[in-house]
Amino acid sequence: MSSVTATTIPGIPKFVPCAPTKENLDWVDLINLDFKKFDDPSTRQELAKELLDGVTKHGFLTISNHGISNELYERQVQLANTVLTLPPEEKAPYEATPEEDAKGRYVGFKPSGELGIKGGFHKALDHYNILTYDPENHAHPAILRPHMEEVQQVIALIRSQVLRKLLVLISMILGIPEDRILETHALGKESTEYLRYMIYNPRSNEDNDKYRDLYLAGHTDWGSFTFLFAQPISALQIYTTAGEWKWVQYLPRSLVVNVGEALELLTGGLFKATIHRVVKPPADQEREKRIGVIYFARPVDEQRLEPIESPLLKRLGIDKPLDETVYNMADYLNARKHGYKRLDFDNDRPRQDGVHADPFHGKYIDPEGFKPVVAPV
Numbered sequence: 001m002s003s004v005t006a007t008t009i010p011g012i013p014k015f016v017p018c019a020p021t022k023e024n025l026d027w028v029d030l031i032n033l034d035f036k037k038f039d040d041p042s043t044r045q046e047l048a049k050e051l052l053d054g055v056t057k058h059g060f061l062t063i064s065n066h067g068i069s070n071e072l073y074e075r076q077v078q079l080a081n082t083v084l085t086l087p088p089e090e091k092a093p094y095e096a097t098p099e100e101d102a103k104g105r106y107v108g109f110k111p112s113g114e115l116g117i118k119g120g121f122h123k124a125l126d127h128y129n130i131l132t133y134d135p136e137n138h139a140h141p142a143i144l145r146p147h148m149e150e151v152q153q154v155i156a157l158i159r160s161q162v163l164r165k166l167l168v169l170i171s172m173i174l175g176i177p178e179d180r181i182l183e184t185h186a187l188g189k190e191s192t193e194y195l196r197y198m199i200y201n202p203r204s205n206e207d208n209d210k211y212r213d214l215y216l217a218g219h220t221d222w223g224s225f226t227f228l229f230a231q232p233i234s235a236l237q238i239y240t241t242a243g244e245w246k247w248v249q250y251l252p253r254s255l256v257v258n259v260g261e262a263l264e265l266l267t268g269g270l271f272k273a274t275i276h277r278v279v280k281p282p283a284d285q286e287r288e289k290r291i292g293v294i295y296f297a298r299p300v301d302e303q304r305l306e307p308i309e310s311p312l313l314k315r316l317g318i319d320k321p322l323d324e325t326v327y328n329m330a331d332y333l334n335a336r337k338h339g340y341k342r343l344d345f346d347n348d349r350p351r352q353d354g355v356h357a358d359p360f361h362g363k364y365i366d367p368e369g370f371k372p373v374v375a376p377v
């Protein structure tokens with residue numbers, strides 16, 4: 001089961017994923033959920049317990065036997081590479097507008113600009129988003145079009161085989177009816193869920209110095225769960241409860257799952273949105289382009305982000321909203337996009353004025369003058 005074999009798809013450029021690093025990094029010990037256990041009622045109970053352990057310990061887990069075949073999995077990586085390495089002139093017509101980006105629901109490539117958009121991204125990074133709920137039925141680049149049915153199939157699998165099962169396990173943990181939790185992610189309602197293809201191009205030493213070796217600054221995700229197709233290039237780190245940055249190890253063909261802020265808010269903090277970041281890979285992978293396939297699950301736009309009524313949360317005394325303002329999902333995204341709760345977690349790499357560029361933090365001035373619904377705290 002080598003990670004360096006490359007699936008070929010007619011008409012799609014071949015992409016050979018990088019070999020795993022030989023370096024022994026300071027790995028984090030993540031709990032792996034074997035989703036085979038979901039099928040049997042007794043092992044399903046065990047799985048629910050493991051999920052609770054995973055989300056309270058690190059807020060990060062891996063899932064094996066997730067129901068996405070090796071072939072579909074590898075083909076997604078090939079398609080992601082194809083789309084993200086299109087020449088700029090072929091990307092341009094599919095670039096989202098800054099307004100769409102500001103609303104948190106966009107299709108296509110991230111808007112470009114000197115620093116990407118909102119001062120947040122170095123252009124060594126690019127995104128391509130495919131919405132799950134896309135009433136406008138956005139067009140995709142010609143090379144991707146023959147494969148859109150397959151992309152939709154993968155999205156449907158992630159929702160039915162992974163997200164739905166996790167939500168059922170949550171209903172068991174919280175002691176609430178399945179329907180109550182499933183409706184928070186109902187299909188067909190307005191939502192910003194999407195599949196994202198992501199590229200991190202290698203940077204010059206000068207740029208790495210300038211950006212403190214950070215590709216993505218420490219952050220928590222905004223939705224409920226994020227599913228990352230396991231990544232042979234080590235660069236993802238999580239901030240543990242012990243206050244240390246540790247590396248996420250590559251487990252071939254697994255999904256790496258992390259809890260986002262919406263789920264933290266829905267569970268009164270029982271499920272932890274873990275801080276994570278992406279840094280310069282180890283020396284034996286540093287010159288490779290890093291291709292990501294990521295699914296961001298999110299509650300529907302209208303879902304209010306406050307604790308779900310649950311006997312467990314009540315018993316634990318965590319049944320009150322965590323924040324002063326209770327937003328629904330759509331308004332929460334809007335607020336987050338415009339500076340609400342913007343925090344600096346990279347204190348281990350202090351930014352020196354005049355030495356480091358600050359694409360991530362500092363005083364935040366929204367370039368388009370968008371405002372959060374309520375002034376940020």
Ligand SMILES: O=C(O)CCC(=O)C(=O)O
Nearest residue numbers: 216221228231236278292
């Ligand atoms: O590329 C990765 O490994 C993680 C990306 C990430 O954290 C994000 O896009 O929110």
Ligand SMILES: [Fe+2]
Nearest residue numbers: 219220221276
């Ligand atoms: Fe993230």
